[in-house]
Amino acid sequence: MNNYTISGSPHVHSAENTRKIMYRVILALVPALLVAIYYFGWYALRLTIVTIVTCMLTEWLIQTFLIKGPITVTDGSAALTGLLLAFNVPANLPIWMAIVGSVVAIGIGKMAFGGLGKNPFNPALVGRVFMLVSFPTAMTTWPQAQPIFKSGFFADAITGPTPLGLLKESGVGSLAEAGDMQFLDMVLGNRGGAFGEVCAIALLIGAIYLLARKVIDIWTPLSILLTVFIFTGICWLVNPTHYIAPWYHLVYGGLLLGAFFMATDMVTSPMTTKGKILFGVGIGLITVVIRLWGAYPEGVSFAILIMNAFTPLINKAFKPQVFGTVKPSKK
């Protein structure tokens, strides 16, 4: 007589799993990575490899020697953290700084809380902000985009200000003078900045893929973008000589990267649709406040981290409606 496996129902499962989700996000970031390599050449590639390898290695070391638990390095989440971290820093960042940032991202941002799914803050942003406050000069010295077919794969970086940096220092007029107001350049990525954030089109391609695969849903990014657009739009309407038009805010800085790839991180964002909208509006507001009136030119990372802290509260406040607990309206 044969004895068959006894298990609780359900006996079939969707083909989805954590690895697939992580690798899909990584795949969605590949277009932006290719554009980055096109504009920043060897520096971008080197930095990406360093952060990914360091993140995975850090996780492996901690799991092997400190936790002595199961090794989950291949689930894609550490690699994703590494990739996002690289996307958020200047391409010509010294390698040792990138290594320190990666160790902090995984070690403190993720593993200190118990690993995948337990961290309250987005690990890549923890790493980024750590670097920003530790190495302020290196982290705000941005290489300018220079297509590799013009200057070569190994060309030295020419540094220069980012559009948002220019804006912060010298106002709207300077931006127009610097010829940096070309919307098309912004969209294509031909500008200075963290290398993953420059090309809006590449990021949007990835975002559409993630939306189509239902890895992320639209509510968080949509509410972030709308909030930023409306808020900066109002400022622009009130005083167009002092504030730039809202559409520039959408493509400047790390807003698209943050909205689609980091604010949507499942672990650190709310679960219900209403919660996601509130979360997104919060990120949008904080981003604009920092951009327009804060000390830093860019505020997406801070905004996401601040709202990450509110996620548990939002989850508590916006629970799904239990079936059969509301009196139906009489028809």
Next chain:
Amino acid sequence: MNPIKTFKKGGVHPEENKFSADQDFPMPKQIIVPLGQCLGAPAECIVNKGDRVLTGQLIGTAKGFVSANVHSPATGTVAKVDVVMDHSGYYKPAVFIDREEQDEWAPGILVTDELLTDIKLDGKAIIDKVKECGIVGMGGATFPTHVKMMVPEGKKAEYVIINAAECEPYLTCDYRLLLEKTQEFLIGVKIVMKGVGTDKGIIGIETNKMPAIELLDQTIKAHPDLYAGIEVQPLKTKYPQGGEKQIIKAITGREVPSGKLPIETGCVVVNVASTYAIYEAVQKNKPLIERIVTVTGKAIKKPSNFRCRFGVPADLLIEAAGGMPEDITDVINGGPMMGKSVSVTSFPTMKGTSGILLMTLHEAQDRRQTNCIRCGRCAKACPMGLQPFLLHKVAKLNDFDETEKNHIMDCIECGSCEFTCPANIPLLDYIRYGKAKTGAIIKARNQK
């Protein structure tokens, strides 16, 4: 055709895999008829070793309010009254009957294929007949149907809803019945309507059974007087469309209040196979002794639907469906979403055996478990608006105050959460555990 309806909250889309055909099989020499074939107390045996029983003869009487009669599914001699391991894996009392080749029907049972359209019994008598004939919910829950049909004082049944959603993947037994016994089934609907005292009957079917929807529509149109008040409502193919609360919500827009029974919404929901059984009981005095059983799976040679007397061991049906494939690791009694896995295939088929599903390890997908990544998909999939990730966590911590506060008792155990979980966490296992514990605590508190 009516516009397609569905329930709003949650739901998942498992692969349908509905591909079974009809088959015959040889009856075994001995059948084993369990006395506990319904939710509630098992029947009390009223036959002894050596007795000769006729087909359809009462052999076990209902004990208690929630219990159902058991009848002999064959003619023969009682070999022994003993225990048998049923699909639950436990040994349960059962009557072993050595079969005679020829059926000799118990007196009073009309053995005819003729369609009897005239309903002679009145409401009360219909419910008595349903009780006498041991009819239970044949979708798998096996709740005694007569209890369901007794509308409590002060309540009124507005609709009879026939649950023909058959939302479980793989299973096609209800679908076959609808196609083959269309008229008998529709008379059955009329009988249930008369029994509960309403003139509105709605048959809810998922749109993956279009031939059945069209056939029912045509049949009703062809006999407008006979089937007055019966409507066919196509439903979106989405799991768990056939959940009692979900089908009521989809069809009437009403929500069964948390902790209450469907009658609160004025609905009585009856399964397809049970409806047909009610037709046979009321019109022909024939007790519930057989049903259609789907034997299926991707690896099996001839996925089949068998018209099967109760007490036939499952392995006989598997043999008739082409034999047990070699690489089967899981045998499920019922469908893949809510069925129970069994360790051996010798268990007898019963009133609630809607299907026997054979699965290979390959079908179990990538089942490596990871930490919860808080994606919230389980909460999105839950048709009851619960937070399975939270219930899983608090049940694991044995915090039964929190499980109760978070409505664990509202869980219908449909398995949508676990189906959808990318971290492959056995959510429902923990929720069932929490539900059992919380239920016991609530019961003890209410008894004080």
